[in-house]
Amino acid sequence: MSEWSQLERFLQTDPEDVGCGEAMEIMHVYADLVQAGADPEARYPGVAAHLRACGPCAEDLEGLLAALNDPHD
Amino acid sequence: MGSVEPAAHGDTTATLDPESAEWVRALAGGGAGRERALLRLHEMLLRVARGEVSRRAPRLSISGPELDDLAHQAAADAMMALTGKLEQFRGESRFTTWAYKFVIFEVSGKIGRHYWRKPDVRLDTEDWERLPDRMGFDPAHQAEWHDLIVALHRAVDDDLTPHQRRVFIAIVLNGIPLDALVAEMDSNRNAIYKTLFDARRKLAASLAARGYLNHYARRS
Ligand SMILES: [Zn+2]
Numbered sequence: 454m455s456e457w458s459q460l461e462r463f464l465q466t467d468p469e470d471v472g473c474g475e476a477m478e479i480m481h482v483y484a485d486l487v488q489a490g491a492d493p494e495a496r497y498p499g500v501a502a503h504l505r506a507c508g509p510c511a512e513d514l515e516g517l518l519a520a521l522n523d524p525h526d
Numbered sequence: 527m528g529s530v531e532p533a534a535h536g537d538t539t540a541t542l543d544p545e546s547a548e549w550v551r552a553l554a555g556g557g558a559g560r561e562r563a564l565l566r567l568h569e570m571l572l573r574v575a576r577g578e579v580s581r582r583a584p585r586l587s588i589s590g591p592e593l594d595d596l597a598h599q600a601a602a603d604a605m606m607a608l609t610g611k612l613e614q615f616r617g618e619s620r621f622t623t624w625a626y627k628f629v630i631f632e633v634s635g636k637i638g639r640h641y642w643r644k645p646d647v648r649l650d651t652e653d654w655e656r657l658p659d660r661m662g663f664d665p666a667h668q669a670e671w672h673d674l675i676v677a678l679h680r681a682v683d684d685d686l687t688p689h690q691r692r693v694f695i696a697i698v699l700n701g702i703p704l705d706a707l708v709a710e711m712d713s714n715r716n717a718i719y720k721t722l723f724d725a726r727r728k729l730a731a732s733l734a735a736r737g738y739l740n741h742y743a744r745r746s
Contacts, residue, residue, distance in 0.1 A: 464730035474716035
């Protein structure tokens with residue numbers, strides 16, 4: 454990929470992106486949908502857009518899913 | 527930015543699954559039943575906190591007792607936060623998923639604060655020489671991106687507010703993690719993300735107006 458497109462991709466913002474506040478608010482619901490094999494992206498497209506762009510929120514969701522998949526439960 | 531559709535935040539309380547209902551009943555009740563539930567809850571949150579810090583440990587400069595200490599603090603603070611917000615649990619997820627979320631957020635916040643214990647971190651240094659490397663630009667292609675970096679630098683100076691500029695420099699140039707910047711600026715993740723989001727949008731518009739970002743589109 455060219456440097457131009459790398460920078461362009463970084464600067465590109467998705468108008469659907471709901472931001473961290475709403476993504477964090479709904480993250481437990483989103484995680485349960487993921488784990489149930491449902492389609493959270495269809496139900497919460499703005500949250501899905503945020504998770505594609507926000508490293509910290511994506512990391513939190515990953516951690517939450519890891520906790521849910523812990524065999525201890 | 528967009529928003530979650532109102533239906534997602536409707537005030538209809540979903541029917542609780544039996545396990546979630548039992549948690550809520552025990553924690554909202556009193557006496558020995560509540561004490562037992564709190565103990566069980568703490569045990570569960572500590573297990574999740576330990577799991578999460580060890581999952582993240584390879585990417586952190588924290589280890590051993592410090593890591594376990596962080597897990598204990600995260601579990602304790604999650605307990606506090608959660609028990610104060612019990613009436614906000616509306617059964618949109620399982621109770622345990624909702625509870626785990628508090629732990630994960632506490633772990634993130636504590637890792638953000640811990641970042642500043644490193645001796646060599648810099649918030650406001652402006653080293654534009656580092657940007658190509660941060661962006662993963664290939665030095666061999668410098669002829670291609672040199673002008674772009676100069677234009678970006680100019681757009682950052684000319685078009686961003688002082689706050690947007692500070693956040694952009696800290697995160698993009700200095701590689702400060704977002705949660706660490708949140709801790710340092712005594713802000714919250716939503717506000718810092720929004721500031722960076724607005725900065726990115728402004729810079730994209732500015733570079734496009736100066737004929738830069740169409741470059742790639744024309745070539746592809
Ligand atoms: Zn976020």
